Amino acid sequence: MNTNIESTVSEIMQRNVLTVEDDWPLNRLARFFIDHQISGAPVTDSEGNLVGVVSLTDIVRYDSMPESPATEHSTHEFYLHTLERQVTQEEMTNFHMEHESPATVRDIMTPMIFEVNENASIQEAADTMIKGHIHRLFVTREKRVFGIVTALDMLKVLRNNYGASDLARQA
Numbered sequence: 001m002n003t004n005i006e007s008t009v010s011e012i013m014q015r016n017v018l019t020v021e022d023d024w025p026l027n028r029l030a031r032f033f034i035d036h037q038i039s040g041a042p043v044t045d046s047e048g049n050l051v052g053v054v055s056l057t058d059i060v061r062y063d064s065m066p067e068s069p070a071t072e073h074s075t076h077e078f079y080l081h082t083l084e085r086q087v088t089q090e091e092m093t094n095f096h097m098e099h100e101s102p103a104t105v106r107d108i109m110t111p112m113i114f115e116v117n118e119n120a121s122i123q124e125a126a127d128t129m130i131k132g133h134i135h136r137l138f139v140t141r142e143k144r145v146f147g148i149v150t151a152l153d154m155l156k157v158l159r160n161n162y163g164a165s166d167l168a169r170q171a
Contacts, residue, residue: 009125010118012157013139013147019044022051022106029105030059042138042145043109049143052109053136062101062108115140118147122157125149 020029020041033039033056040055115138116125129137129151139147 007122007157008118009116009120009122009137009139009149010147012122012153013118013149014153015147017042017138017145017148019145020054020105021046022104022109024105026059026062026101026103026105026108029054033059040136042113042148043105044145050113050115050138050140050145051106052111052113053138054105054109058108058110062103113138116149122154126154129154 018032018036018038018041020032020043022043022045024032032041040053040057042050043052043054045051114128114132114134116128118139118141125137129135129149135151137149138145139149
């Protein structure tokens with residue numbers, strides 16, 4: 001598929017979105033990330049409404065500082081200080097909760113949601129991701145997750161628009 005920045009988000013989004021529920025215990029969340037080899041996911045409530053996002057960074061932050069859960073006022077800082085590199089499979093298998101925590105996903109998730117409509121342009125999605133310093137953007141319909149656009153999806157658009165030789169010349 002030939003996409004460009006004038007294309008819409010619906011052309012590049014991933015439609016099979018893995019979500020987690022806000023009442024899951026942290027050990028279940030960690031196992032879910034490991035089993036699916038992902039580093040973050042949208043969080044839904046019992047009715048399936050999007051209520052936040054949670055990542056490996058949130059688990060690490062909670063495990064190292066359990067007295068400071070996410071608050072609506074500090075959510076932007078959570079996005080600014082996320083893991084900057086991909087976690088290897090070996091690191092993920094070593095990633096586990098040492099004890100059974102009473103905390104749930106709701107306690108550690110970031111309640112700020114960055115979302116776009118499926119008809120938004122790729123340019124608009126890229127602007128939102130850059131301004132929010134985020135790696136994933138949710139595509140929603142009536143507060144329900146319909147798709148997801150990741151930084152990797154954006155890189156694919158760049159690759160498709162500027163073949164490898166074009167990108168090498170610009171470097």
